[in-house]
């Protein structure tokens with residue numbers, strides 16, 4: 001007896017469920033409370049990728065994997081390297097895909113973090129640039145690393161203040177190519193009220209001065225990007241709900 005090929009139907013069902021989940025405020029609010037409770041234990045700091053700390057929640061890592069596999073960019077720019085887990089995670093996906101480079105930008109690449117990255121099996125797919133991501137000289141260095149004709153994805157995960165993220169969006173948004181993603185990390189900060197905001201980070205980011213506010217302002221300036229409702233719909237136990245923007249295909 002032959003079994004029908006249900007792959008397309010499975011994908012369609014996943015898509016519909018993710019969209020429905022994204023419209024269910026009750027589940028999102030329950031997840032927000034769980035994240036807030038877990039923040040006390042530094043939950044985003046408990047994970048590693050291939051032995052190196054990655055400051056993300058598992059759902060963000062999964063969502064980033066999905067968009068990288070779907071779009072297979074030649075270059076991924078990430079602002080905010082920290083200990084290196086996220087640049088190495090994305091580099092490992094590019095290694096499996098068989099092409100590409102991650103350009104990691106950080107204002108402070110500490111020697112031990114540079115060591116972890118530069119001696120990692122995925123190091124050959126990582127280029128590090130030290131400096132503030134919004135410094136025009138740094139932006140120019142990043143641009144110079146992108147080979148002509150490359151497809152480009154951008155992840156913004158550095159200083160989470162509204163003005164900084166908005167400046168990054170204006171500098172790096174135009175580098176994202178048709179169909180690729182612009183990911184604004186830690187948009188969850190825009191969903192917490194003042195009592196819920198994590199107070200155990202390097203700075204206190206309160207609603208109005210965080211990445212989601214910057215993202216909203218940027219979407220008012222450009223129509224190049226659309227919020228991917230399917231990916232974001234699933235991001236309930238995640239740091240970056242609403243942060244996955246897809247660059248529209250220009251006609």
Ligand SMILES: C[S@@+](CC[C@H](N)C(=O)[O-])C[C@H]1O[C@@H](n2cnc3c(N)ncnc32)[C@H](O)[C@@H]1O
Pocket residue numbers: 053054055056079080081082083084085086087105106107108131132133134157158159
């Ligand atoms: C949240 S951590 C990045 C986490 C990392 N993406 C990961 O998933 O493991 C933020 C990083 O942004 C860096 N940073 C802060 N201000 C910056 C700026 N103006 N330009 C570039 N990097 C900055 C910090 O040094 C820190 O390493």
